[in-house]
Amino acid sequence: MGTDALDLTMLSIGLLLARVVIGLLMAAHGAQTLFGWFGGNGLKRTGEFMARLGFERGRAFATAASVGEIASGLLIALGFLGPVGPAVMVSIMIVAAVTVHWEHGLFAQKNGIELPLLYGTAGAGLAMTSFGRYSLDAWLGITGHWPLGVTWIALALGIVGGIGNLALRRRPTSTVRS
Numbered sequence: 001m002g003t004d005a006l007d008l009t010m011l012s013i014g015l016l017l018a019r020v021v022i023g024l025l026m027a028a029h030g031a032q033t034l035f036g037w038f039g040g041n042g043l044k045r046t047g048e049f050m051a052r053l054g055f056e057r058g059r060a061f062a063t064a065a066s067v068g069e070i071a072s073g074l075l076i077a078l079g080f081l082g083p084v085g086p087a088v089m090v091s092i093m094i095v096a097a098v099t100v101h102w103e104h105g106l107f108a109q110k111n112g113i114e115l116p117l118l119y120g121t122a123g124a125g126l127a128m129t130s131f132g133r134y135s136l137d138a139w140l141g142i143t144g145h146w147p148l149g150v151t152w153i154a155l156a157l158g159i160v161g162g163i164g165n166l167a168l169r170r171r172p173t174s175t176v177r178s
Contacts, residue, residue, distance in 0.1 A: 023077025030069025079135020
């Protein structure tokens with residue numbers, strides 16, 4: 001007979017699966033940018049691309065974005081520091097969605113916002129649910145130290161950070177394709 005009771009073990013396993021996949025993919029994406037690993041462009045070419053997007057200090061923005069992608073991805077995969085990694089991921093995905101993907105519509109096939117939207121939404125969702133039993137936060141006993149108010153503040157700071165980065169951008173004179 002079925003039950004409506006929440007199975008915390010299954011919830012934690014589901015969160016672990018989502019965290020590891022989303023987190024490691026985001027970290028790998030950052031490694032493509034920073035190191036040129038996994039067929040990535042590396043920092044020099046990504047910095048040039050960022051400059052074409054309108055970020056005056058393209059290499060600095062590329063460095064910050066790739067370090068943020070790696071850090072947020074690893075924090076999420078490990079389930080460490082509650083909403084910090086997800087908030088950083090949300091911030092970076094706002095910038096990616098607006099600067100690179102927005103003009104192409106929704107779907108990734110046309111370079112649309114689909115992937116940054118999925119990463120950003122997953123980050124926000126993981127921040128709101130906590131990381132579950134199988135996380136460094138739980139192992140260290142700090143899971144309960146991320147109250148909902150702190151989570152909302154972290155996510156708001158991520159959103160403000162993304163918007164702040166966009167405010168530093170000057171509009172490119174021509175359309176940029178990635």
